[in-house]
Amino acid sequence: MSLLYPPPEQGFQAIQGAPATTQESIPAATLIASAYGFIWLVVLLYLLVIWRRGQSTEREIDELKRKLEAARGGDR
Amino acid sequence: MKKMFVLTLSLAALGLLVSPWLILRAPQESTMGLVQKIFYYHVPTAMVDFLTIYLCGIASVAFLVKRSPRADALAVASAELAVVFGACTLWTGSMWARKAWGVWWTWDVRLTTFALCEMVFIGYLLVRSYGGPGSRGLAAALALFGCADVPLIYVSVSIWRTMHPQTTVVPNLVKPMAVPFWVAVFTMLMLYLALLLARLLHERNRTRVDELYVAAAEAGLEE
Numbered sequence: 001m002s003l004l005y006p007p008p009e010q011g012f013q014a015i016q017g018a019p020a021t022t023q024e025s026i027p028a029a030t031l032i033a034s035a036y037g038f039i040w041l042v043v044l045l046y047l048l049v050i051w052r053r054g055q056s057t058e059r060e061i062d063e064l065k066r067k068l069e070a071a072r073g074g075d076r
Numbered sequence: 077m078k079k080m081f082v083l084t085l086s087l088a089a090l091g092l093l094v095s096p097w098l099i100l101r102a103p104q105e106s107t108m109g110l111v112q113k114i115f116y117y118h119v120p121t122a123m124v125d126f127l128t129i130y131l132c133g134i135a136s137v138a139f140l141v142k143r144s145p146r147a148d149a150l151a152v153a154s155a156e157l158a159v160v161f162g163a164c165t166l167w168t169g170s171m172w173a174r175k176a177w178g179v180w181w182t183w184d185v186r187l188t189t190f191a192l193c194e195m196v197f198i199g200y201l202l203v204r205s206y207g208g209p210g211s212r213g214l215a216a217a218l219a220l221f222g223c224a225d226v227p228l229i230y231v232s233v234s235i236w237r238t239m240h241p242q243t244t245v246v247p248n249l250v251k252p253m254a255v256p257f258w259v260a261v262f263t264m265l266m267l268y269l270a271l272l273l274a275r276l277l278h279e280r281n282r283t284r285v286d287e288l289y290v291a292a293a294e295a296g297l298e299e
Contacts, residue, residue: 028110031175035114035168036096039121043267046160050274057281064288071295 077273077280085270091263098256111175116257118168119246120264122190125161126226128154128268129193132200133223136216148212149279153272155200155219161268162194177239186240189229196222 095116105112132154138147169187170180181187196218203215233240249257 026174028175031111031171032113035171036117038167039117039164040092042160042164043271046156046271047274050271050278054278054281057278057285060285061281061288064285064292067297068288068292068295071292071297 077277081270081273081277084266084273088263088266088270091259091266095256095260095263098259102253102256103250108176111172114168114172115245116260117264118165118172119257120261121161121164121168123261124264124268125158125165126230127265128157128161128272129197129219129222129226132158132197132219136219139216140213145283148216149276149283151216151219152201152204153275153279155197155204155215156275157268157271158197158222159194159201160271161264162190162197166191166194182239184238184240185232185236186229186238189225189232193222193225193229196225 099113099116102113102116104110132151135147135151135154138144139151169190173182173187174180200215200218200222203211203218207214230243232238233242246257
């Protein structure tokens with residue numbers, strides 16, 4: 001039992017490198033998918049933002065045109 | 077402008093379909109293996125980022141000298157795209173770094189100067205949004221600081237000791253790697269032009285709105 005669990009006073013034990021059983025590794029394919037996916041996501045979001053801004057601006061133009069035409073019609 | 081937008085967007089869509097296939101077929105790099113394929117989009121996004129930063133700088137100088145609204149529209153559109161492509165470069169670089177260096181981020185001189193440039197252009201957009209009167213001129217001056225950072229980013233790997241790959245990588249690519257790389261550059265360029273044109277079309281409509289507000293004020297409709 002004393003071979004499996006170090007005495008409490010010893011605390012953490014340093015080793016050179018990392019033990020093979022705890023080595024962390026993210027697959028390269030996941031990182032590539034994340035990199036390419038991010039570009040797609042950002043571009044699509046930006047296009048959506050521009051499109052929504054465009055819709056709002058066009059509504060504003062139509063409203064202003066309508067008001068101006070109504071005012072000009074009223075003057076006559 | 078609308079025809080150009082459709083053309084560039086179609087070419088970008090075609091490139092986004094073809095380039096992943098070419099990249100997958102390209103040979104793997106001897107030490108990094110599969111993760112090196114991030115390079116094929118990481119470097120083109122950085123190249124396009126530098127292009128849009130310089131376009132923003134030139135338009136900002138034109139705005140500061142002539143106070144031209146068209147130059148201002150080009151500057152703000154380019155600045156927004158500098159933030160978009162800068163974010164793509166930082167993200168793809170971080171994915172590469174995790175595998176190559178074992179960390180998502182490190183205060184390497186290339187990475188730090190690039191992050192600084194990204195923050196300058198985020199600052200540019202914040203100044204324009206919340207700076208009040210005179211913010212356009214202030215933002216234009218800020219864009220020049222961003223432009224000054226670009227040569228520093230480029231030469232940083234040659235001047236300082238850094239973990240980032242050198243600038244000699246691209247000119248020395250072997251043909252099976254060079255072809256997918258330049259196709260990816262073309263794709264990013266078309267994507268950039270499509271987004272820039274879309275943004276400029278929107279800016280043209282904003283100018284139309286301003287003109288209509290002036291006309292409405294003259295007609296006594298709006299204050």
